[in-house]
Amino acid sequence: MIATGSATNRADLARTLGLPPSTITGKIAQLLRAGLVEERGSGDPTGGRRPRVLHLRDDAGVMLAADLGRSHARLALLSMSGTIVDARTIPIDIGAGPHGVLALVAAALRVLVAGSGHPVVRGVGMCLPGPVDTARGMVESPASMPGWHRFDVVGWLADEFDAVAVVDNDANMMGLGEHATLDRRAAASRVRVGSMLFLKAGASVGCGIVINGHVYRGATALAGDIAHVRVAAAAGNPCNCGNSGCLETVVGAAGIVAGLRAAGAPVRDLPDAVRLAHDGDPRATTQLRQAGRTVGDTLAAVVNFFNPEVVVIGGMLSTVEPFVAAIRSQLYESCHPLATTALRIQQTEAGLDAGVLGIGQLCLRRALAQLY
Structure with missing residues (x-):
């Protein structure tokens, strides 16, 4: 809790954990002796003197x-x-x-x-x-x-x-890194992100599901794997997983590059496709907008089922505005109205990190x- 900033002083810890102050004092003393935490500065007063702020020691x-x-x-x-x-x-x-x-x-x-x-x-x-x-x-x-x-x-x-x-x-x-980034920025307002869906769109496609700061993995750690959902746009396309018609065959790097080459665009890899889109090449813009629609259609089913507060779009393709706009449009078009009433759809704030x-x-x- 100290590491994430969800508790910044002894009173925070006692209140959040429901433990008596004497117990918290003993635990903090152990951490101080171990050289893991330190108390420095002053926090906001809560009716008495300003509390000392707990930090993990960087050294x-x-x-x-x-x-x-x-x-x-x-x-x-x-x-x-x-x-x-x-x-x-x-x-x-x-x-x-x-x-x-x-x-x-x-x-x-x-x-x-x-x-x-x-x-x-x-x-x-x-x-x-x-x-x-x-x-x-x-x-x-x-x-x-x-x-x-x-x-x-x-x-x-x-x-x-x-x-x-x-x-x-x-x-x-x-997803966990993005959640931590959003949570730190929301700490001042005390408005935490409870449920988040993170879309990774790059060489491959996948989702991270984060609930109250913890990743939801499912029974066999496969939760969020939308890459192998079958979609009409990929009908008949063979996939590395052994099936055909998987989402990744049309929105992953190989599918996007193949589509652009068929349109006559000089691309070797996904970064080439992204550069063309940034330069306004109509072939790249069209290809990536369609990829966004296809991803958005699949994601709509996930949003309806999971009903998250936030959908974050990350990965290399998150820098391509037509791709992101198509996802956003498809979600609003295909989701139940109640699922999007308070839904935030945004590009990653954590970026490459x-x-x-x-x-x-x-x-x-x-x-x-x-x-x-």
Whole structure:
């Protein structure tokens, strides 16, 4: 609670947890002696003297986070308060298999640690673009990640960094990171985001479901996987999952690039398609607007079922206005009116860092649970 800012002083903790002040005082004393928290400054008075504000100590160690895509990885070093201290993006090839990719990512993370002046790594987290068995920390039957099936990623990371390690799905962690970003900005007004649906739209497509600050994963951690929902626009298209007609075959990178090439556009990959759309190329605009409609139609069923407060659109395609506008339009057209009465539909505020913020947040929780 201190880490997320949901409680900033002893009175907050006592009130939120329903514990007597003496118990809170004892717990805080343990954290102070362990060097994990500190009290500094003054908060707003609540009828008496100004309370001292609790913070996690930034010098208590650092967290490492990696958000792996198919062709790049976003890496970050975070303080114990969950703030990004340093970050960078490196090229990778997820299809090259886990050994080479993990070694490359680990080396780049060590560079971040070396430059930070904080040698103690408390935890390391990684989010991956495929179904993740979070209990065992490994990818389960990924559609386009040869060699990753049931590879012990969490064990590899724990051994490499001698620290707490966590692994999760990228859309889930982007959702958690976005939720943390929105929650911090809403803290002053005390209006928290209760339920949120995060759409990751990039090389692949997926959803993260966040309820009261926690990811909803479902019985087998597959909740939010809209990539393999069958849609009319993809009828007959073979998918890597073994079925045909899946949403991702028309709105994922491969489908978008194939459609643009068929229209005569000079594209090699999704970034090319995005650049063309930003330049106003009518072929790219048309293609991505149609992709937005298709995604929006699928998302409408999810919104009707889940009835979230907020839908956030993230990933590379979230920067393309025709794509975002088409999703927004389709949601308002296809959802039940009550589902959209108070619904906020917006582009990501966390941007490229949503994934590393999310996995960093999850890793922080695990590390603190182990330390205390």
